[in-house]
Amino acid sequence: MEDIETHLASFRLAVKEAGDSVRQLKADKAPKIDVDRAVTILKARKKELEEAEIRLAPKEIDRGKLETLLKQRFFYDQSFQIYGGVTGLYDFGPMGCALKQNMLNEWRKHFILEEGMLEVDCTSLTPEVVLKASGHVDRFADWMVKDLKTGDPHRCDHLIKNAAEAMIASKKTPEPVKEELREILARLDGFDNNDMQAVLVKYNMKSPAGNDLTEPIAFNLMFPTQIGPTGDQRAFLRPETAQGIFVNFKRLLEFNMGRVPFAAAQIGNGFRNEISPRQGLIRVREFTMCEIEHFVDPTDKSCAKFAKVRNYVLTLFTANDQMNGSAPIQIPIGEAVDKKIVDNETLGYYMARCHMYLLKVGVDSKRLRFRQHMDNEMAHYAQDCWDAEIKTSYGWIECVGNADRACYDLKQHSLCAKTELVAQKDLPEPKFIDTCEAVTNMPIIGKTHRKNAQKIHEHLSKLSFEQAVAHSKELEANGKLTITVDGESFELSKEMLSFSREEKKICIEEFTPSVIEPSYGIGRIMYAVLEHAFRQREGDEQRQFLALPPIVAPxxxxxxxxxxxxxxxxxxxxxxxxxxxxxxxxxxxxxxxxxxxxxxxxxxxxxxxxxxxxxxxxxxxxxxxxxxxxxxxxxxxxxxxxxxxxxxxxxxxxxxxxxxxQSTFLEVQKAYPTITRERIGRAICQLRRDFGKWFTTRHGGNLLDQLAGVVDDQLSNSDGDAVHLGSGMPSVLVHGDLWTNNLLWALNGQRGDTDQLLAIIDWQNVHAGNVAEDFVRLLGSSCSPRLRRGGLHRFVSHYLSCLSLEMRRKGHFALPYTHQQIVAAYEKMFGQGFRLEN
CATH class of the missing domain: 3.40.50.800 (Anticodon-binding domain)
Incomplete structure (x- = not known):
């Protein structure tokens, strides 16, 4: 670890210098172009640091082996595979489906039940007007280019990134050009179509197939559709589940008896028409999301349950640490909130609960951090944002977003839907305010403006205090007032309208709630859990398995x-x-x-x-x-x-x-001599049932019966067991105290022919540490040449499975030999013409 940090020191210093430059320019109120240039350099240095960290970190897993296992056992696979598959779409098989459902069940218990949230299930089809209000129609897009020859689409920023990185890595690229490309990579997120086209032309970038490209065009990432047969009502498949909660805010507030704070949650699928999806479950076109919208008074974001998590320690990668090139810090969430590292208690509480959930479902705590959005990443309306990032073989992947979105969403829908999405609160003390309200004479307005009368009335009733005062002055000065409603102008006289101005006593105040939004990408979390659960048995790389937490195991x-x-x-x-x-x-x-x-x-x-x-x-x-x-x-x-x-x-x-x-669950015998005899005896009996004919003698007897008799009669010497236990070796099959010489021959108490008699070898005195060869001598004298020639591998594998079952039933040790060791010992001994002798 120290060696890695030594290598990273120069990268961290470069980031710190770039961060200090940005701070100084902002403090000096330097021109925006200078600040942007400094931010560009900072982002380039950050990227180089992140890539160095990934490059130097030890390899956690063999992703190829994991993906092979997941496909073979049908956890998931590409959709419509028999028709060639569709990129970015995946079907979950029995194991994947059960794992996903268990993770969702735990999420529902952990959040919805524990926090008393209001769960909703809203439609995936969303009218265009809703997503227009949220900003998705105008801003939810990527720049796309196409291969002029094949027509294949490519996300332009990804194509530029890959091409630039290849040129930077090339020894043929001049150093000044490399510097230009590094700056381009740092600024790439802010490029528009003209900027990207200029880069493509200047550096002669081609498609992956080596062909020319079209100019970049905006591609909206939502799937368009229509509602009804006429096509008049445009719609989209929802890109997120949150909008369904926002548009139902009034109903949810009523259900909660008008009280704030409260939280609503939704589990459902989102859809994003990615240009070039990749990295398996990390970037897909249809995905399951779990989102919470916690509505809170913007002037009071305290959390009643925060005391329960105050001392909970999280790994935080703050915006300041990112600018300094520093490593993430570990800090109690209470201290982070007190120091305003995390903006408020409610956001901090959800971050702690997020961490608890991720650990519960199987994320490795050492590969989990919360990264704070920097100023240039955050939306203009956001107060604070922290992404729960999980380290995988693809690098650090954002799996959960925890954002304080302020009042933006409800205000946008209030404005576009012309519906007040507000809550009320009792004031600690009454206050007096000036009011100015329009008083309409509807009969006269109706006579003049007919069908527009109601529209005019509704418009006037929603005027703010400032608007009403301005209209009142205009009406008083001119004797008439012209207003515009839905793009149409209407003239109103004093007979139609007047304004009432007075001081009112206010005991209740309306406010637009702020929203704290934790958003979980279940597919990404699921993939991270599978990576973190992937194991290989020590000493056997072919034995791979998944150590999933029992709570989510399929x-x-x-x-x-x-x-x-x-x-x-x-x-x-x-x-x-x-x-x-x-x-x-x-x-x-x-x-x-x-x-x-x-x-x-x-x-x-x-x-x-x-x-x-x-x-x-x-x-x-x-x-x-x-x-x-x-x-x-x-x-x-x-x-x-x-x-x-x-x-x-x-x-x-x-x-x-x-x-x-616990004795109520377990019946363990600590007496090794007794359980050794029982283990070996049961394993031999199993062999007798499955392979008895291979051990039949010329006289109709069976050597395994003889072996069982020896085990039953003589493997009970506690002194021999004590010697083995004292030396740290398990007591298996052999005891030197049975006979003083090295071999014991037993057939009804008399010595017999080597082809038919059983040998039990004392590894302690004769072959210390070479248990496999001792076992070979035992079996070599017991089984027929036909078995040794034709069924050795099958026999040894079966015997070891039976013996392993008995050994591990009540003991805590492993077998003293492996299948490979036994086979190697056979080949060694019988290759030399091995024959047992007294």
Whole structure:
């Protein structure tokens, strides 16, 4: 880490110098062109710092392997794949759909239920007039160019960025040109079509196919449509869910009995017709959003529940730190609000709650930060904005926006819809104000202006105090008044209109609420969670799995019968019923594969817990093994305890360590000699059922029966176990105290032929540290040459799966050898003509 910071020091210094220059120019009230130029340089230095941080950071995951797993297990895939697919559109499969729904369920609990929010579900089709008022029709656009030869569209700023970065990286590009390109990249966000066209021409930039480009044209990112068959009413698919809440503000305020503050929330899809979507779920054309609009008095943005999160620590990347080239800071949110780093308590509260939610669903806290918008990024009306950014293999990705939007949205809709979207509050003390109101004589106005009379009346009733005073003076001076309503002029006389001016006592005041808006992109969060959950088993890069938090895991528990034998069916059904009673999702894998292979399959799709039904389960009371996928540790439970235990683990009421310690959930025997004998004995019995014919002797006996007898009769010496435990080695199969010599031959208590007898090797005294070779000697003397030649890999894999199940059932250690070690030992020994001798 220190080495990385050493490399970054020069980049941080360059950012600080550029930031200081911007501050000084603003303090000196320098011309705007000079400030803009300094800001351009600052942005270029910031970008270089960010790219250096990403380049120097250690690689977290192999994205290719993750994407392969997600597609193979159908978490999601490109839509309409059999027709070639559509870029920017994705279908979620069973696992992805369940994961997404679990994340949404947790969001609803975490915010809507916890905060008592008012949930709405508004239409996706939105009339043009609504989005005109919000500014989306005029400003929600990107500049687009097309390949003149192929017609392929490209987002112009992205094309320029990619071409400029390639030229900067090229050794053939002169240094002065590189400096020009760096400045262009820094200013690119503010370029219009003329600026972009000039860059394309000056640097002869082409399409990715190497062809000439059209001039940039504005492309609105909303999907246009029409309502009704005539096409008269234009509409769009909504680009966000927020507008549905704003236009229903009056109804929501009434439902909340006129009280402010209150919050409304909506979960739904948004649509953005991206020119060139990329990066999988990061930039798509249809996406699920969760948005909150918290309405608050603009003069009082305190939060009643802020004390609960005051000491909660967040990683904040402030605008000031960005200008200084400094690293993000960790600070309690209460201190950040007190110091006005974060503008107000309500915004700070939602940032803390946002952090809690993201951690709950599986985001790594070390790869999560809140970045404050700089002045040149923020809308003119916004008070403060913080993006929750999550680090992925694509870099830092904005996943949640937390913005104080002031009163902008409600004022815009009030103006365009000619509807007062205001709230009221009781004044602490009455106050007296001057009023001036229009008094209309409707019969005379109606006689003169007929159908326009009502329109005139409504216009006059909404005049502000200043407008009414001005009209009153004009009417008094001229004896008449001309007003304009909807572009049409009307003349009013003193007989039609008068003005009443008086002082009124006011106890209630109207105000337009400010809006604090947290906006969550569920697809982006979901992808970040999958990246952060991706793991590889230590020592086996081919064993990949997802360590998803149980609360959002698509399936909570797997059920794996050790065998397809009918006597286990009733136990399996009892486990299924118990899980259903606790509303837990489960998946049964009773395929013919080994238990290890089936474990791997369930691990890949992120199932956190696994129930194994084995032959020990048949004993009364019925018991099963519960496996923790991430740690590979196991405990034994009664069947009737499975649902209760798994539910407690999923809900977070119980940790895995607590489950191991609590006797109500766990029956652990600490006596290693006894459980060693039981483990090996059960594994041998399983081999006897599945591979018995391979161990048949010429006389009709079975070597595995002999092995089971030896285990049952002689593997019980506690002194041998104590030696192994004291040396840190698990006690498996071997005990030097059985015989003083290195090999034990046992067949009805007498010595026998090496082709038919069992050897148990003492690794402690003879082959210390080479457990695999000892195990090979054991099996080499037990199984037939036919098995060694034709079924070695299958046999070893099956045996290790059975033994692993028994070893991990109650112990906390791993097998002393792997499949590869055993096979290598076989090849080594039998390649040298190995034969056991006394």
């Amino acid at each position: 399936i909570k528990c797997s059920i794996l019968p050790i065998s397809a034998q009918t006597q286990l069916v009733e136990i399996i059904e009892a486990v299924k019923d118990n899980l259903r009673a606790h509303e837990l999702s489960f998946r049964v894998d009773d395929s013919a594969g080994s238990i290890g292979r089936r474990y791997a399959r369930t691990d890949e799709i992120g199932i956190p817990f696994g129930v194994t039904v084995d032959f020990e389960s048949e004993k009364l009371p019925w018991t099963v093994t519960l496996r923790h996928a991430e740690s590979l540790r196991q405990i034994r439970l009664k069947v009737e305890e499975v649902g209760e235990t798994v539910e407690a683990l999923v809900r977070g009421r119980l940790s895995w360590e607590q489950a191991e310690d």
